[in-house]
Amino acid sequence: MYxxxxxxxxxxxxxxxxxxxxxxxxxQFLIEATERTMRLLLLGAAISSSVDARYHRPATI
Numbered sequence: 293m294y295x296x297x298x299x300x301x302x303x304x305x306x307x308x309x310x311x312x313x314x315x316x317x318x319x320q321f322l323i324e325a326t327e328r329t330m331r332l333l334l335l336g337a338a339i340s341s342s343v344d345a346r347y348h349r350p351a352t353i
Contacts (some may be wrong), residue, residue, distance in 0.1 A: 302325060302328075303325070304318070304324070306321075306324075
């Protein structure tokens with residue numbers, strides 16, 4: 293998977309369920325999975341900014 297350019301994968305379902313239920317609720321599952329993914333991206337950006345601010349400060353004389 294990684295060798296063809298896919299860097300991450302996540303399921304839109306949070307629990308095992310029948311195909312019928314997953315199809316019937318697919319739109320809501322996709323919305324919720326998108327929200328979870330965006331929260332992770334924002335968390336990563338916040339951590340990155342914090343690390344950058346802490347370790348890449350301009351030198352003082």
